[in-house]
Amino acid sequence: MRWLKRAGAYAPLVLTVALVLAASSRVAAADGALLEVTGAWARPARAMGGGHAHSETPSMTAVTSAVYMTLVNHGSHPVRIVGASTPVADVAELHETRIEGMVARMGPVDAIEVPPGGQVRLEPGGLHVMLIGVTRTLEPGDRVPLTLVLDDGSELVVEAVVQEA
Ligand SMILES: [Cu+2]
Structure with a gap:
């Protein structure tokens, strides 16, 4: 397994190797917590091309996708993910889906917490x-880099493979 530590000058090289070789990503947070991410995947999406002002597609309808994964906390403290970003979208938000009556609704959550020893x-x-x-079409097989931000400020870059749900 590959252990990703925030180790000064070596970090960029380690990160690059991890992105190429690792099916899972890990980060050692400042408090000793260790987060592992496995099985990251993203839904396909078709970015609107052309950029014409008179597109037939309403401009207020943003193209969306969603990224899924399993978060495993190997540490002895809770790990809280408080944000995310990706170069392939304007915004990445932490969301939950709730069933209200017969309707499934989704919306942002402040954080996703992984208990120690849990997933x-x-x-x-x-x-x-x-x-x-x-901002770009995501075809099955494409790889989407996604940065998860922890509440201690540390970051974990994972790579999600685009696939049909
Ligand atoms: Cu959502």
């Missing part, structure tokens, strides 16, 4: 990372 699954119908304003 949290981001999956369709539940927690996910919402990508809003997707």
Whole structure:
């Protein structure tokens, strides 16, 4: 397994190697917590092309996708993810889906907490990372880099493979 530590000058090189070789990503947070991300995948999306002002597609409808994964906390402290970003979308938000009556609604959450020794699954119908304003078409097989931000300020870059749900 590959252990990703925030180790000064070596970090960029380690990160690059991890992105190429690792099916899972890990980060050692400042408090000793260790977060592992496995099975990250993203929904396909078709970015609007052309950029014409008179598009037939309403401009207020942003292209969206969602990223799912399993978060595993190998540490002895809770890990809180408080944000995310990706170069393929204007905004990445932490979302949850709730069933209200017969209707499934989704909306932002402040954080996703993974208990020590536990795991949290981001999956369709539940927690996910919402990508809003997707800027390029995401085809099955494409790889989407996603940066998760922890509440201690540390970051974990994961790579989600685009696939059909
Ligand atoms: Cu959402």
